Amino acid sequence: MVATDMNTLGRKPLLASWMLGMLLLTGCAVTAVEPPRHSHDHTPRLVIGISVDQMRPDYLYRFWDHYGDDGFKRLVNDGFLFRNAQFRHGHTATGPGHAAIFTGTTPRIHGLIGNRWYVPELGREINVVEVPGSDHQTVGGGAAAGKQRSPGNMMVTTVSDELHLYTGERSRAFSFSLKDRTAILSGGHTGNAFWFDPATGNFVTSTFYARELPGWLQAFNDRRLAHQFLQRTWEPVRPLESYVESRPDRNPYERPLPGLYRATFPMDLAEIMRQPNLDAGVLALTPFGDELLFELAKIALLAEALGRGETPDMLMLGLSAADYIGHYFGPASKQVQDYYIRLDGYLADFLEFLDQHYERDEYLIFLTADHGAHYVPQYLHDKRIPTGHANFHTRLNEELNRQLGAHLERRFDSELLLSISGPNVYLDHPRMAELELDPAMVRAETVRFLRSLDRVSDALSADTLDQTEFTEGIRGRMMQNYFPARSGDVLVWLTPHTRGDLGTGWTGHGTPWTMDVHVPILFYGYDIPHGQSSAPVAPSDIASTLAVFLNSPFPSGNTGNPLNDLIYAPRRHHLPGNE
Ligand SMILES: [Zn+2]
Incomplete structure (x- = not known):
């Protein structure tokens, strides 16, 4: 201690004279040495990131009258809302979306081009959080919890990684989700990620992070809360007749939960669980899956004393039941409406918990989504809104695969199509070399053929993407989804409201179109003022916005811009150091 003090004392005059010299040299005014606006002493102590998987911005407005005063309304009325946030990449899925939020860039830089992608050398698709060849094992769960799980495919740092490095490894990040990829990508390379194991109903981690679960998580798992929740019946939290903003409960566009014949309320989970071959994963198809996550978050905050250290900490919550419910029932359903009314209650409860344990200016919350969702194509078709579906009996991707495969075989006398995975079309390079075919020529023919199909919006070859910089519009979004070593030979995307992977009713996301890229961004707490912006963000x-608040470096691949409408909005109250 003494030595340290002496060193510090010894350095001070040197530092002062160096600074004086700099001032004289640069002719800077005195303001140059004043603390920055968000000075080191006044950063938030705790950053809480909430991503609601598949949340469209219209869910805020559409269900507004059903929300209480203490959930979404508190965040919107006291916080700052961005109404025009759209992802910059084209394949809107959970992996690329969460990575975009936390790394501040697009798949073109972070490298995560989908929830999975095809690897020709392996002859199969890999999962976004699966690192082939690694020896990481799941800790605390069964085989269904995944093997070789880590953020190793994410080529850049996250905001929490940079905070960890910046603070001499004192800042900590904890991330929780029902989905492995959500927890793993939110927490970065230096965080602690935990996700749900459907086989056991426990939260687990990977040996990438730790050899064993923390004691408090073991105790949480021992309570078997997931199994308790699976005894419940999911029925509307308010009278169903009051849900006038959504379509009738009984309609042909929804998919029943496993073991049920009808996609209508009430849904008796205990009855579902009596079916053979069903596990605790059923919980993720109901709002109670995300309720469980809030319970876990509260325990983690207290047990790890997050926000109580000398440097800021981060907690990430990925609410995945929102996505599963969206996929089963669609944006127009009573079930999605009921989910958001319940989420409003969970948020109110969580905010009250934070009030009990933290001052309002100690924590900063942001809420956003990893992608949006489009209406069920068959519903739109029946409303006479055009979709690329002539019928709902075939899966378009399978048809596309067949048509393109047959065309290339006719044209080049050989099977050249390896796989279509998401928007990526992979060609057989060893075979092309054998036949001495120029890959660029085969790619051009692939693009030409795909463009001749009515339901295909457009296609771009790797050659075009290598030679052209598309900065705007849909082509710009697809360009931002292109990572040469992992992407296909051709990127293809379908017309709006057309789903490649579904033959019948159900819906999803993954396209570069408005309803899939448009999400809310909400900030609340700390010195966040009330306000709104419709700026394109x-x-x-x-x-990078969080990094400005935390004074920490931007993530290594950052290409986003700090949200200046928020950072420089007038404050109602002034924290010291805030001009
Ligand atoms: Zn999804």
Whole structure:
């Protein structure tokens, strides 16, 4: 201690004279040495990131009258809302979306081009959080919890990684989700990620993070709360007749939960669980899956004393039941409406918990989504809104695969199509070399053929993407989804409201179109003022915004911009150091 003090004392005059010299040299005014606006002493102590998987911005407005005063309304009325946030990349899925939020960039830089992608050398698709060849094992769960799980495919740092490095490894990040990829990508390379194991109903981690679960998580798992929740019946939290903003409960566009014949309320989970071959994963298809996550978050905050250290900490909550419910029932359903009314209650409860344990200016919350969702194509078709579906009996991707495969075989006398995975079309390179075919020529023919199909909006070859910089519009979004070593030979995307992977009713996301890229961004707490903005921004602007509040470096691949409408909005109250 003494030595340290002496060193510090010894350095001070040197530092002062160096600074004086700099001032004289540069002719800077005195303001140059004043603390920055968000000075080191006044950063938030705790950053809480909430991503609601598949949340469209209209869910805020559409269900507004059903919300209480203490949930979404508190966040919107006291916080700052960005109404025009759209992802900058084109394949809107959970992996690329969460990485965009936390790394501040697009798949073109972070490298996560989908929830999975095809690897020709392996002859199969890999999962976004699966690192082939690694020896990481799941800790605390069964085989269904995944093997070789880590953020190793994410080529850049996250905002929490940079905070960890900046603070001499004192800042900590904890991330929780029902989905492995959500927890793993939110927490970065230096965080602690935990996700749900459907086989056991426990939260687990990977040996990438730790050899064993923390004691408090073991105790949480021992309570078997997931199994308790699976005894419940999911029925509307308010009278169903009051849900006038959504379509009748009984309609042909929804998918029943496993073991049920009808996709209508009430849904008796205990009855579902009596079916053979069903596990605790059923919980993720109901709002109670995300309720469980809030319970876990509260325990983690207290047990790890997050926000109580000398440097800021981060907690990430990925609410995945929102996505599963969206996929089963669609944006127009009573079930999605009921989910958001319940989420409003969970948020109110969580905010009250934070009030009990933290001052309002100690914590900063942001809420956003990893992608949006489109209406069920068959519903739109029946409303006479055009979709690329002539019928709902075939899966378009399978048809596309067949048509393109047959065309290339006719044209080049050989099977050249390996796989279509998401928007990526992979060709057989060893075979092309054998036949001495120029890959660029085969790619051009692939693009030409795909463009001749009515339901295909457009296609771009790797050659075009290598030679052209598309900065705007849909082509710009697809360009931002292109990572040469992992992407296909051709990127293809379908017309709006057309789903490649579904033959019948159900819906989803994954396209570069408005309803899939448009999400809310909400900030609340700390010295966040009340306000709104319709400026064109993206979730990949969140990371650098947080870094400005935390004074920490931007993530290594950052291409987003700090949200200046928020950072420089007038404050009602002034924290010291705030001009
Ligand atoms: Zn999804």
